[in-house]
Amino acid sequence: MIKQNIGILNALLRITCGLTYVAIATVRMIRRPERGGSIFMLIMAALKVAEGIVRYCPVTDVVKRSMDNQASAPTNNANKQTFPSIQDQEIEQLQNDFMENYTK
Numbered sequence: 845m846i847k848q849n850i851g852i853l854n855a856l857l858r859i860t861c862g863l864t865y866v867a868i869a870t871v872r873m874i875r876r877p878e879r880g881g882s883i884f885m886l887i888m889a890a891l892k893v894a895e896g897i898v899r900y901c902p903v904t905d906v907v908k909r910s911m912d913n914q915a916s917a918p919t920n921n922a923n924k925q926t927f928p929s930i931q932d933q934e935i936e937q938l939q940n941d942f943m944e945n946y947t948k
Contacts, residue, residue: 848899849908858896865889 850858869886872879895901 846898846900849904850895850899850901852899855896855899858892858901860896862889862892862894862896866893 866886866889869882869889872882873886876882
């Protein structure tokens with residue numbers, strides 16, 4: 845059995861919007877049967893209705909799994925650059941050297 849991953853309100857919205865788009869696609873198919881876009885819209889709307897009924901969204905599942913994998917993956921510190929710390933005296937010396945050499 846599939847684990848439900850959307851809430852009841854989300855499911856009700858998917859069913860409502862899905863049925864609305866099914867009706868719109870059906871009317872478009874009746875008025876202009878030569879256009880193929882209505883069939884695609886009908887299929888997508890039917891998928892939304894099905895997602896709402898079973899309360900499972902595969903896209904949400906993939907996103908949640910990828911976010912969990914990123915959160916649990918160890919960070920690789922070898923790729924991070926570390927910069928040596930510079931003391932205030934060194935910064936002042938660099939500023940003075942710059943001013944002497946490049947502001948003549």
